[in-house]
Amino acid sequence: MSYVLAVPEMFTASATDLERLGSALSAANLAAALPTTRVLRAGADEVSAAVASLFSGHARTYQALSAQVSTFHNQFTQALSSAGGSYAGAEAAAASPMQDLLNAVNAPTQALFGRPLIGDGTAGTASNPNGGAGGLLYGNGGHGWDSTTAGVAGGRGGDAGLVGAGGAGGTGGASAAGGSGGHGGVLYGNGGNGGSGGAGLTSPTTSINGGNGGNGGAAGLLGNGGSGGAGGAGRLDVPTASAGAGGNGGHGGAAGLLQGTAGIGGQGGAGGDNGILIGGSGGSGGNGGAAGLFGDGAAGGAGGAAGNGNTGALSGFGGTGGHGGAGGTGGILYGHGGAGGSGGTGGAGGTFLGSGGTGGVGGNGGSAGLIGDGGTGGASGQGGAATSGSGIGGAGGTGGSGGAGGMLSGNGGTGGAGSAGGKASGNTGTGGVGGAGGTGGVAGMLYGNGGAGGIGGTGGAAPGNTGVGGGGGVGGAGGDARMIGAGGTGGAGGAAGDAVNSGQSATGGSGGNGGTGGLLYGNGGNGGGGGKGAINVGAGGNGGNGGDARQIGNGGNGGTGGSGAPGGVGGSGGQLFGTPGAPG
Template sequence: MSFVIAAPEALVAVASDLAGIGSALAEANAAALAPTTALLAAGADEVSAAIAALFGAHGQAYQTVSAQASAFHAQFVQALTGGGGAYAAAEAANVSAAQSTDQRLLDLINGPTQALLGRPLIGDGANGGPGQDGGPGGLLYGNGGNGGTSTTAGVAGGNGGAAGLIGNGGAGGGGGAGAAGGNGGAGGWLYGNGGAGGAGGTSVIPGVAGGNGGAGGSAGLWGTGGAGGDGGNGRSGPVNVAGSAGGNGGAGGAAGLFGDAGAGGNGGKGGAGGAAFSINFTAGDGGAGGAGGSGGHALLWGAGGAGGNGGSGGTGGAGGSTAGAGGNGGAGGGGGTGGLLFGNGGAGGHGAAAGNGLAAGNGVSSSGGGGAGGTGGAGGDGGAGGAGGNARLWGVGGAGGAGGDGGAGGAGGKGGSGLSGNANGGAGGDSGRGGTGGAGGDGGAAGLLVGTGGHGGDGGAGGAAVKDGDGGAAAGTGIAGAGGRGGAGGSGGSGGDGGGGAAGPAGWLFGDGGAGGNGGAAAAGGAGGQAGGGGGNGGNGGNGGNGGNGGNGATGGWLYGNGGAGGQGATAGAGGAGANGVSSTNGGGNGGIGGTGGSGGAGGNAGLLGVGGAGGHGASGGAGDRGGAGGTGFISSDGGAGGDGGDGGNGGSGGAGGTGGLLFGAGGNGGPGGSGGAADIGGNGGAGNGGGTDGNGGNGGSGGGAGSGGDGGGAGGNGAWLFGNGGAGGGGGKGGNGAGGGLGGGSFGLPGLNGSGGDGGDGGNGAPGGVLYGNGGAGGQGSSGGIGGPGATGGAGGKGGDGGDAQLIGDGGNGGNGGAGGTGGTPGPGGPGGSGGLGGLLFGQTGTAGVSP
């Protein structure tokens, strides 16, 4: 049986073209009629007449044939046009009949299952109305309907409809105000992707958090999990009321047997706190950010979903007796696990930045004494980074998320002035502390057989502190009252610790361990507030924050793999400066103390074959700031004492190196220790007043003590058990310099004491070589002591590290040299050198001992 396929549109187009050709031929034939049928003879003779008659007869015969061909052409075009129309009419009739037949057939098929199970066999599910669930897809084939977005406050969004055998799940609807989003529908159990979760609704009522995001739908046998919905944002608080928290992100949907899992949703932002109505009220705190949703897990073959990022914290309210604290940042969601057979773990979500604290209200000026300034709002803490997801049999572990930065502290309010009589000025308010940076997330473990461990996330930076409030002025008439003291500066926020790379070991057979995350940087302390007129004390400077510690590196694969490097410790914050005192006997403020530097993380150990990871570097301690100058004596009164200079912070210790492979491989070098922070000078004492009976000058402030240098990174990593060199020990950190004391004020003021230099850090010890062959590691260099202030003792030099011993064959490591003592009025002693390591039992030289300067 033959089959004919016709395109009616093409037939109509061809007929039109042929009609045009026929018209062109007819015009050409008409033009040739006279020249070819009525030829004149060339001459009057009979031959010429006969030739002209012959050609004329041929022309007449051509015209006859052309007329017949033209008639046939017209009939053909007419037939072709009619055929195209007939085909088009037949096709339209057939389509209508087929559609009617298909619909009747589909209704016939779906009718029993719809009546029996309430669900068609084939077809897409209907979309849900506002806040209603989407309809399920056909049992055999069809997508689930989308859930409806809620338009009513407090009512959740509709869930997405599930697919049947083949099809995608419907998306969840968005939640109403403050309500959760709907969950995504499941994908077809044979093939299909899960639907995305709906977003949580934004909060509109104070105290009610934003809605949580809906979870992503899971896939079936083959497909991708749906992404989780984002959390709703929190509402800003009205006057004196805290902001609402943000909603949490929804979890990502699980993957099918084959396919990637869905990512977690992001957390909502926290609302800002409301401002205080007046100095007598407390401002509202900022709302906390929502946590990111966790990533979905893969089943057999596929990557785990990434964790969602945390939402940022809200800003604290301004003004009042205490300004509102900033909201904490939301934590990042954890990454999902990779497939059982193959797949990488999902990356952890990043922690969010915290909200800042704002300035407090100023004290009210009054004839009965100025009011105290308000306390600045504290900065919120940054959110922690999410942990990376683990691989299972074969794959790379997910990286940990970075921690969020801490919020900045708010400024303290200025004290009010005394207006008359003996009225005292009000004290300046203290500024708020900076928030702590969030810790970085742990790296995910690599596959059981092969893979690299995930790197740990970096810690977040600490929030900055700001200058505190100035004291109020005393009254300007009558017997002057005392000026208000300046407020104390806020402490800087500490940096967050780096993520622990130890959580991301390599594959059991092959792979490198993950590196530890770096510690977060610390913030400097705020400066002290200025004292008010008439003899207020200057405010003390705030302390610097501590630097975050680096994370430890992870172990390499059992058969082959290098250990991960330890993370770097973060630099500590400097202390804030003390403010100057003013007239009368009041003193200047003390300088702030510098923070301690973060310690470096330890390097990871290698497996059977491989190199141990290097230890992380310790960070420098923060510098102390100078003390404020004492105030000048007023009408026969003594001058104020100068404030003490701030102590320098201690340097962080370096991380220990990792051990080399069991058979072959060098141990990792230990990280160097950080330098100690330098101290600053004490403030000068104030002069006694020259009128009337002279007052005594104030004593100068003492210089700050310097920070000690950080120790070296302990022993370097051990060499391989059989073949390999031991790792070198890290060098010690340099001791900080001491500062000079302040000058005494005129008329019998005593100078302050000078600060001593900090001690240098000891060098780390070298590690032993391999049992069969390998050189011992060299000991680390001891660091020099810090310089003492004029007339003070310099810091002692650090001890050199001992060289590592060889075992059977190999040279012992050289000992490290001791550090030089710091200069000063009395020089500090030099550090002793380290002893050289012993040579091998069969063959090898003993290492050279270090020298003492």
């Protein structure tokens, strides 16, 4: 038995193309008929007459053959078009009984459980915003309703049954939350993505926050988790004390238990600008989704940037940057923790009076499960600039802590870097303090090294005649080892911000202390170096102390002091065997 695969639409398109080609050929033949069938004689002699008659005869023969070809072409085009119609009719005739059969199969489960056995869930509507559930055996969840009404949340995506993808969450209306994504199929299928939160509602009298993003749907046994929805932006240019804050990002969905990728956290929404007193804060990023038995946790979402202070009023402070989301947990048996999301930038201060906003804190790295490394902490957000003559730059945010290594083995995650303080402006402004580095993650229970501490952020510069530079951020401490492994290195301190003209500068940041070595064996971590002082007069930061060894191992060396500052103390050697660390 032979099988034929036919697409009626392709038959129709081919017939149309052939008809267009035949029309073009007929037009060309008609244009050539008169000059070729009536060739004029070159002269009055018999030879010229014979040549002209010969060519004219050939042309008439060609025209006769062309007419026969045109007839065949028309017949073939008509047959092709008719075949397409026949196939379309056959499909329509076959579809009706198949649909009747499917309806009969779905009727019992629809009556008992309110969902079909096979088929996709219905999309959400204004009157029923949540997407319908997919078929119990097979079918995707319906898409949640995208809200167009202020203050009304988007619909939740429908869940799949045994096999199928979860529906995506709907977008929230103004200032309203997005809908969560539906769960993927129990056996196979991806979770739906969370819907985005709506932007802040337009209002002449109040500041309105952005809506939160919806959470991503989780997968079942096999499949990827859905991504978290982004938070909506806070309302801009609202003449109230504080502009609207950005919405928080949604959390990512968990990966399938046996296989799949976890969903990333949604980004936080930006804060609104031009509050009379304070710019809107950025929204926090969503947490990354967790892995299943195997795989890495997903990254956390970035925090939203903060809004700026009012540029036209007498005062105005920049908003605080949003916090980064935490990284997801690594696989239960094996997998690394997800990286933390970065913090949002602090908002700039007002034009005439006011300070920059603080940068957002970086998200913590995710922990590993049984075996694996902890996730890296997220970098923090930079402090907002001070645009007024006497304002203070915003402090840089603190870096996120590194995630813990696996319960059996694994290295701790590196701490996130602290960000720079905001730059000052005018003659008397002060630069912002640099952000502290994040702490390194602790190592796995049996084996692994502690994570390195994050570096401190640079202090903000002050270009004015009597301005003061910002101090450097402190380096993060190194993570401790547990049974066997070395302690993590302390993070370097950040450099102080330069006061270019006044010579009034703060000190560099101190280096972080090294982590402790393992209980049975392992060296202590080295201390971080101190940050250098500002040009000409600034004092450097102290070096961090070296970490101690415990039973067997050498102590960590102390960190070098910055710009003449004292170095750190070396760590002690192991009680059974080992030498102390050198001072910085």
